[in-house]
Amino acid sequence: MHALWQRVASLAGSLGLSCSLLLLLGLLTWLGTLEQARSGLYEVQRKYFESFVLLHDLGPVSLPLPGANLVLSLLALNLIVGGMLRIAKRRSTVGVMIVHAGILLMLAAGFAKWRFSSDGQITLYEGQRAAHFEDPYRYELSIVEHRESGERLEYRVPQETLVPPRGAERVRLRGEGLPFVVEVAGYARNARVQRKGPRFEVAVPVLEGLFLQQLEPELAAERNIAGAYLKLLGTGSDEPPQAIVWGAQAQPWSFRSAGRSFSFDLRRERHAMPFAIELDDFAKLDHPGTALPASFTSDVTVHAAGSESALRISMNEPLRRDGLVVYQASWGPQGAGANARLFSTFAVVRNPADQWPLYSCIVITLGMLLHFGRKLRTALRLQAALR
Amino acid sequence: MKLAWRLLLLACAVWLCAPLLAAQQAARAPWTPRSIEAAGSLIVQEGGRLKPLSTLANFTLLRLSGRRSYTDAQGVRRGAVEFLLDVLYFPKQAAEAPVFLVNDSALLQTLELELPGKQKRDRYSFHELEPGLPRLFALAHDYGALDPKQRSSVQGELVLLAERVDAFLRLNRQESIALIPPDDGGSGEQAQTWLSPAFAFAALSRGETPSAARQRVFAALDAMANTRHEPRVFEARLEQLHEVLGGFAAVREASGSVELERFYYRINALGWSLGSFTIAFLVAAVGWIRPAWHWLHRSCVALCACGTLALVLAIVLRCLIRARPPVSTLYETVLFITAVGVIVALGLEWFNRQRLAASVAAFAGMLGLFIANGYETLDAKDTMPSLVAVLDTNFWLATHVTAITIGYSAGLLAALLGSVYVIAKALRLARVGPEQFRALGGMLYGVLCFGLIFSIVGTILGGIWANESWGRFWGWDPKENGALLIVISQLAILHGRLGGFLREAGVAVAAAAGGCVVAFSWWGVNLLGVGLHSYGFTSGIQSALSSYYGLQGGVVLLGLWAIRRDRRAARAVLAGPASGAAEPPRGRRAA
Numbered sequence: 001m002h003a004l005w006q007r008v009a010s011l012a013g014s015l016g017l018s019c020s021l022l023l024l025l026g027l028l029t030w031l032g033t034l035e036q037a038r039s040g041l042y043e044v045q046r047k048y049f050e051s052f053v054l055l056h057d058l059g060p061v062s063l064p065l066p067g068a069n070l071v072l073s074l075l076a077l078n079l080i081v082g083g084m085l086r087i088a089k090r091r092s093t094v095g096v097m098i099v100h101a102g103i104l105l106m107l108a109a110g111f112a113k114w115r116f117s118s119d120g121q122i123t124l125y126e127g128q129r130a131a132h133f134e135d136p137y138r139y140e141l142s143i144v145e146h147r148e149s150g151e152r153l154e155y156r157v158p159q160e161t162l163v164p165p166r167g168a169e170r171v172r173l174r175g176e177g178l179p180f181v182v183e184v185a186g187y188a189r190n191a192r193v194q195r196k197g198p199r200f201e202v203a204v205p206v207l208e209g210l211f212l213q214q215l216e217p218e219l220a221a222e223r224n225i226a227g228a229y230l231k232l233l234g235t236g237s238d239e240p241p242q243a244i245v246w247g248a249q250a251q252p253w254s255f256r257s258a259g260r261s262f263s264f265d266l267r268r269e270r271h272a273m274p275f276a277i278e279l280d281d282f283a284k285l286d287h288p289g290t291a292l293p294a295s296f297t298s299d300v301t302v303h304a305a306g307s308e309s310a311l312r313i314s315m316n317e318p319l320r321r322d323g324l325v326v327y328q329a330s331w332g333p334q335g336a337g338a339n340a341r342l343f344s345t346f347a348v349v350r351n352p353a354d355q356w357p358l359y360s361c362i363v364i365t366l367g368m369l370l371h372f373g374r375k376l377r378t379a380l381r382l383q384a385a386l387r
Numbered sequence: 388m389k390l391a392w393r394l395l396l397l398a399c400a401v402w403l404c405a406p407l408l409a410a411q412q413a414a415r416a417p418w419t420p421r422s423i424e425a426a427g428s429l430i431v432q433e434g435g436r437l438k439p440l441s442t443l444a445n446f447t448l449l450r451l452s453g454r455r456s457y458t459d460a461q462g463v464r465r466g467a468v469e470f471l472l473d474v475l476y477f478p479k480q481a482a483e484a485p486v487f488l489v490n491d492s493a494l495l496q497t498l499e500l501e502l503p504g505k506q507k508r509d510r511y512s513f514h515e516l517e518p519g520l521p522r523l524f525a526l527a528h529d530y531g532a533l534d535p536k537q538r539s540s541v542q543g544e545l546v547l548l549a550e551r552v553d554a555f556l557r558l559n560r561q562e563s564i565a566l567i568p569p570d571d572g573g574s575g576e577q578a579q580t581w582l583s584p585a586f587a588f589a590a591l592s593r594g595e596t597p598s599a600a601r602q603r604v605f606a607a608l609d610a611m612a613n614t615r616h617e618p619r620v621f622e623a624r625l626e627q628l629h630e631v632l633g634g635f636a637a638v639r640e641a642s643g644s645v646e647l648e649r650f651y652y653r654i655n656a657l658g659w660s661l662g663s664f665t666i667a668f669l670v671a672a673v674g675w676i677r678p679a680w681h682w683l684h685r686s687c688v689a690l691c692a693c694g695t696l697a698l699v700l701a702i703v704l705r706c707l708i709r710a711r712p713p714v715s716t717l718y719e720t721v722l723f724i725t726a727v728g729v730i731v732a733l734g735l736e737w738f739n740r741q742r743l744a745a746s747v748a749a750f751a752g753m754l755g756l757f758i759a760n761g762y763e764t765l766d767a768k769d770t771m772p773s774l775v776a777v778l779d780t781n782f783w784l785a786t787h788v789t790a791i792t793i794g795y796s797a798g799l800l801a802a803l804l805g806s807v808y809v810i811a812k813a814l815r816l817a818r819v820g821p822e823q824f825r826a827l828g829g830m831l832y833g834v835l836c837f838g839l840i841f842s843i844v845g846t847i848l849g850g851i852w853a854n855e856s857w858g859r860f861w862g863w864d865p866k867e868n869g870a871l872l873i874v875i876s877q878l879a880i881l882h883g884r885l886g887g888f889l890r891e892a893g894v895a896v897a898a899a900a901g902g903c904v905v906a907f908s909w910w911g912v913n914l915l916g917v918g919l920h921s922y923g924f925t926s927g928i929q930s931a932l933s934s935y936y937g938l939q940g941g942v943v944l945l946g947l948w949a950i951r952r953d954r955r956a957a958r959a960v961l962a963g964p965a966s967g968a969a970e971p972p973r974g975r976r977a978a
Binding site: 026 | 432433434435436565576579580581738739773775776777779780783829833836837839840843844847848850851852854855856857858859860861862863864865868869871872875876878879882883885886888907912915
């Protein structure tokens with residue numbers, strides 16, 4: 001048993017495994033990079049870099065490959081066993097162990113980001129305020145009961161729940177306190193609401209002259225606009241109420257049942273913030289005589305419980321507060337004229353490992369300087385002796 | 388007062404129409420050297436920055452003709468500033484100048500032009516192209532709407548020619564020469580924006596009242612237009628324009644960096660550097676044929692040192708002109724990578740004095756500057772442009788960009804050293820003995836370690852910058868992936884060496900293959916057309932890149948063949964009676 005364990009540990013910490021995993025990671029990175037021109041970053045990221053196994057399309061055949069999650073996990077194991085535990089503990093290997101510790105910290109930062117972070121965007125015109133940020137890639141169905149007292153009771157259904165399981169065509173949602181069952185059919189990641197014309201037929205329901213046209217997902221996944229058909233079952237009416245909900249709808253769908261008022265909104269997934277941001281002033285400065293942006297600056301007021309503070313967020317100078325980091329990310333509308341009203345877009349990130357890469361960079365640099373500095377000194381001495 | 392305004396308006400109109408009037412003139416006196424000098428040193432705003440008119444003229448002519456000078460109908464070689472003055476004041480002569488480069492004469496058939504006596508790749512005058520212009524612009528409108536990757540070579544060439552002709556016409560209409568400075572004491576965007584004569588005239592036509600200072604500029608420009616047939620008087624008027632412009636605070640503020648830029652282009656340090664490295668390479672080549680002539684080696688090192696000094700001087704001047712760290716554009720990466728490569732190679736030469744590193748330094752310097760020159764000609768755009776907001780940060784340009792570029796440089800130098808090793812090994816060059824191979828192996832290992840430090844640190848710093856700017860450390864963007872690939876390849880080589888999977892020759896072969904990884908990261912990912920770093924695309928780069936991949940692929944195959952051959956030979960020796968010449972058995976090396 002001991003011998004078997006020794007063999008397993010020896011294999012897990014071997015340089016052969018290190019090289020194999022590095023080459024596999026290199027192959028995945030290369031294939032994933034080339035694939036981006038065809039499938040877009042979001043899809044590639046999920047398929048190659050956030051997976052444990054994948055099938056790479058080679059035309060007539062598919063090549064099974066381990067995903068980056070699996071390769072990086074094995075690499076971390078290999079690093080701990082071979083590069084930290086089993087490595088000969090000598091003065092000459094101190095630098096190597098420090099480098100390995102730094103790389104482990106980097107991998108841990110990546111894991112923490114993948115598992116525990118959330119990010120999204122806030123888009124504001126001057127004078128607008130937001131206390132939440134939106135995930136540009138994910139949608140959710142928000143069902144709100146508006147009570148006469150003014151109270152709002154919200155049910156939020158995540159994107160995964162809206163997608164029917166394999167073989168099924170629809171999903172039924174039941175909520176405690178909801179006087180009906182919500183049936184979601186034809187959920188599409190990317191869709192447009194179209195008017196049904198007299199000269200063509202469609203295979204999907206047409207509601208008030210409109211239907212939901214399913215589209216191919218965009219390469220830039222943030223451009224996808226989700227859509228679905230909703231049907232309310234158990235409302236007592238002969239014909240169950242139906243509606244199209246769509247990510248770009250101006251107003252949610254409203255419905256009254258037995259004196260109770262509900263609204264249904266398919267929107268980008270929202271994450272609450274512990275403070276609200278109000279955009280006071282947005283300035284975009286171009287390089288003179290060109291349309292090349294020289295700087296974007298947003299003057300904002302941060303409203304927190306009982307306090308207000310005026311701050312400036314600009315490119316490369318984010319706001320860090322309450323575990324969130326708010327960055328100046330973009331502006332729009334693109335191609336707006338000189339006097340057009342502009343909006344400012346902020347990227348918001350909640351990442352417990354925000355500064356870990358910086359720490360790991362320092363550790364790795366120190367380790368490498370120690371190790372390679374030592375090697376250089378030895379080589380110089382040897383060369384001097386040869387002369 | 389109103390009358391005065393009308394007169395001024397009329398004067399400006401006359402001055403703007405001067406080119407048309409001048410078109411009636413059959414000949415003109417050549418510009419005096421002082422006029423050329425004075426015109427070239429005028430300050431203009433273009434692409435969001437202030438620069439000498441000579442820079443604008445040079446890059447415009449480069450964009451039109453692929454050269455910075457041209458030969459006129461009389462066979463006289465003329466510079467870019469002369470060409471620009473001709474376009475402004477003697478457009479008929481400018482229209483006769485063969486400055487429009489057409490790479491494929493099939494384009495002329497598309498334009499239904501018959502111009503006998505020309506070669507497949509040739510230069511044409513505006514006058515020659517004029518009958519085909521309506522068709523040129525109509526077709527360019529259609530082809531311009533196509534994805535550049537979908538265009539045929541003739542379609543691409545046609546769009547390019549339309550852009551060139553448009554640039555010429557804009558120059559002729561004086562739209563692209565913003566030399567009228569903003570008034571002192573202004574604020575906002577207007578206080579930063581310089582006006583071209585055409586736009587200033589448009590403002591006058593709208594009834595806007597210019598400041599007294601700007602009126603003096605108009606008067607000086609008018610006087611120049613009126614005296615264009617008298618070279619000496621024109622020269623004096625040009626001096627007067629300089630005096631008038633000197634009254635603007637914006638001109639005085641910019642004059643330091645603009646003069647420095649004039650100095651930078653005048654001394655042509657990059658040209659001298661290229662010349663030094665080219666001669667050094669030739670000297671090194673002769674030195675390998677005649678190893679006993681030690682003075683050749685010393686000359687090679689001295690020439691390389693001169694070339695390096697000139698290159699470093701050029702980089703430092705560019706930093707001073709733009710007040711930026713050494714690398715902020717793709718063009719500057721070429722200069723910086725070359726400089727770091729030759730400095731490291733010369734350092735290696737000083738370290739082991741085997742003549743190999745000096746020869747590599749000469750070749751790397753020559754090749755790097757040829758690439759820089761070629762890219763500048765292909766791209767034909769200002770190599771010191773304004774930067775977009777996110778790049779405009781000297782801290783990250785100085786740290787991340789510099790570090791990652793040093794990593795590129797070390798990777799390419801390692802690939803070069805590896806290729807030299809492989810070729811020498813495969814061809815069994817008599818001049819490269821076991822000592823030289825050992826030295827090459829040592830150098831290769833040192834350069835890989837050096838490169839790994841900068842590649843890792845540069846890549847992580849890039850992530851930290853992205854975290855500061857966009858809130859994510861790593862986004863699997865193609866450029867980030869390219870940097871990661873370099874790190875992975877260098878780590879794999881060093882771990883393979885440590886584990887005994889790669890011996891000296893194996894490391895050399897792997898390092899040669901690593902050159903492809905660096906080239907993919909440096910140029911290849913930019914050509915994918917996706918991600919945050921999709922810039923610097925220029926037709927012609929893809930074929931150069933493919934050639935490099937092919938070349939390095941050939942070296943790798945050669946290396947694998949040589950390793951197999953030598954292993955067989957070693958086995959044969961071991962099997963024979965006199966063993967002892969074989970390589971040591973595989974095994975784990977000391978960390």
